[in-house]
Amino acid sequence: MSALPPRPATRPTIAALALILAGCVPQVTPPPVPTPAPSSTAVALPPPAPLAADWRDWPRTPGDWRYTPLPGGGIARYAGADGQPLATLSCDRAARRIVLTRPSPAVATALTIRTTSTVRALPVQARAPADAAPLVMLDATLPADDRLLDAMAFSRGTFVLEQASRPPLVLPAWAEVGRVIEDCR
Template sequence: MMAIARAPFFATRRPMALIGLPVSLAMLLSSCAPTPPVAAPAPTPQARPAPRPAPAPMATPTDWRDLPITPGAWRWSPSGGVSQAVYGTQGAAPQIIMACQGGQVRLIIPGAAGGVIQITTATQTRQASAQSDAAGAVLPLPAADRLLDAIAFTRGRWQVEVSGHAPLLLPADASASRVIEDCRAPR
């Protein structure tokens, strides 16, 4: 067998130490060098807010109670011994006339032709045939008719529709009630 000669301890370790020294020195020097400047990050694009949508058009009310009142006001007068209430704007032709004649309350819609007339209150709706008169469409109602009570005691408004004429949305008023009461009073 052959004997292996052993080298002294430092003889094998010295070359490693000599290599490690320059590497350690290079690492030490590199840690002292300034860090390269970091490029500023590119700005992130901001999402533009979407333009506001156009407001939705106002919905047209479908319930007669939501429609605007016909412009005008009620006025009561004892014209020629006849109790009557006239609705309309001052200085213009009346929109509707309620008159007590011969124990009847006559609803007169000037400018409308005779035909079907519909009266709607908070508690009652009725269709009837209106007569054509020189004054317009006329609907005579007996003074004791319950529709007149519904008109007098309606909540806020009532409506009159005549074929071929714009609907009238009328406010409840003491003038109309006065005509009804005058017509019911004993003579």
């Protein structure tokens, strides 16, 4: 019996041998990251970021305007993501007036409206909501020909509703606003 001469190693054989040897190297796992012990005290959330000095740089309040035509004049509701109205603009055609309504958890002072051309504070009147919600409805009434309404409809992009101790509403000046105004004129 004669012994066969050894075969020269080929590249695929060397690569396979290297893979086999690499599998023999023990894997090192990092130590687990310790988790903090549960605390009995609540973690305070950071305060909201301050608003920019210029109200035109404030972020728009999330939501959409929806217009509904009614026999006595149209109504536009600005509802948030949860579907709850944040502001309502309604026309009373018979009285030729427009009522701007904002729900509030408490009676507030005047409602200030900011547009690109006008800033004006309006007195509000509180009324109980129709659905017995825990909020008070604050109404600001304007004659249908008031120039503030035009300023709201033609404000560049947005207008703002502000009240003491309430976050401002930055609302888009979309077509629904102008449509309600035109319903009363």
